Amino acid sequence: MIFDLEPCHFGAKCNDMYDRQHAQKYSHPSLCKQQCLKGMCDQTNDLVHSSSFIHRNPCKYGAQCKDIDNEKHSQEYEHPSWCPNGGHCQDTSEEHEKSYRHLPTCKHFQKCLDYKRHDKNHCGKFRHYTPSCIYGSYCVNFHDQQHIEDYKHPFPYPCPFTPYHCETYEKFIMSKDPRQLKDEINQHCLNYSHVCAFGRNCTDKDPLHWEKYIHVPRCLCPYGNQCTKLVQEEHLNSFTHPKIRDIRFL
Ligand SMILES: [Zn+2]
Ligand SMILES: [Zn+2]
Ligand SMILES: [Zn+2]
Ligand SMILES: [Zn+2]
Ligand SMILES: [Zn+2]
Ligand SMILES: [Zn+2]
Ligand SMILES: [Zn+2]
Ligand SMILES: [Zn+2]
Structure with a gap:
């Protein structure tokens, strides 16, 4: 015809x-x-x-287009293809989410029982991944084991002794050249995350530092340099002051 x-x-x-x-x-x-x-x-x-x-012109909404399943719209505009990692895809970066189509997220994320049982029907309909903690490097819930298991963080598993009681980290931070210390010490400080002693005032630009440390955004002391409680440990442990570490080893 x-x-x-x-x-x-x-x-x-x-x-x-x-x-x-x-x-x-x-x-x-x-x-x-x-x-x-x-x-x-x-x-x-x-x-x-x-x-x-x-x-076809690419649809400006990309993979997040609401009309992606609308036949007329998808005939007119080009949309990204399905993610090759299917329902197991863990990449939630903005870039990746825009470039590939994904199944709708299961509301139980990776705690989903059907997912753990490898239920084919359910897994073919939903995506399961560990969601990222919205606080990222600044998460204060690092000692909440359930939270650490349920959300993805940029830092490794937190050392159970951080911030005040890890002797290994203390040796590491007090050393002039930590790389010269025993391997075990370096291992510990790379395998576990610790709370950065400078917190909000941290000026470290090394990406490795940001990968391994937790930065707790404590409240700034409203008196700053003029603070009269600079000799009170308890006050120093609750508020951040200019040029004073959040965490001090005595
Ligand atoms: Zn062509
Ligand atoms: Zn579209
Ligand atoms: Zn025509
Ligand atoms: Zn993907
Ligand atoms: Zn599920
Ligand atoms: Zn968190
Ligand atoms: Zn430690
Ligand atoms: Zn830091």
């Missing part, structure tokens, strides 16, 4: 090709194979190619 139709004058550039009435009267080129298969075409600058095949 389609061969009887008169080719549309506007070809691949036609604005009305998804209009049912128009499409019944005129024929239009087919979709670019490369764009359909790979999600992008590298010949769009080639005039002959771009007028011989239809290139």
Whole structure:
């Protein structure tokens, strides 16, 4: 039937090709194979190619588009393909979420019993991942084991003795060149996270430091340098002061 139709004058550039009435009267080129298969075409600058095949514009909402399952909308706009990691995908970075489609998130996340039982039907419908803690590096719930198990944090498992009672960390932080210390000490400080002694005032730019330390955003003492309680340990342990570490080993 389609061969009887008169080719549309506007070809691949036609604005009305998804209009049912128009499409019944005129024929239009087919979709670019490369764009359909790979999600992008590298010949769009080639005039002959771009007028011989239809290139859909990418939908500006990408994978998060609400109309992604709407047939008419998805015919008109290009949308990202499904994530190759399927329902197991743990990557919740903004970049990744935009570039790939994912199944809807199961409200029980990885605590879901059906997920633990590998229920095929359920796992084919929902995505299971460990959600990220919204406080990230600044999370104060680091001694709440349930919280640490339920949420993803940028730092490794917190040392049970941090902030005040870890002797290994104390040796590490007091040393002029911690890398020269015994391997066990370095191992401990890389395997477990500790509370950074500078907290809110931390000026460390080393990404490794931010990967291994918890930064507790304590309240700033309203009196700052003028504070009259700078000799009171208890006060120093509750408020942050300029040029004084949050955590001091005596
Ligand atoms: Zn047309
Ligand atoms: Zn193409
Ligand atoms: Zn869309
Ligand atoms: Zn993914
Ligand atoms: Zn589930
Ligand atoms: Zn947290
Ligand atoms: Zn420790
Ligand atoms: Zn720090």
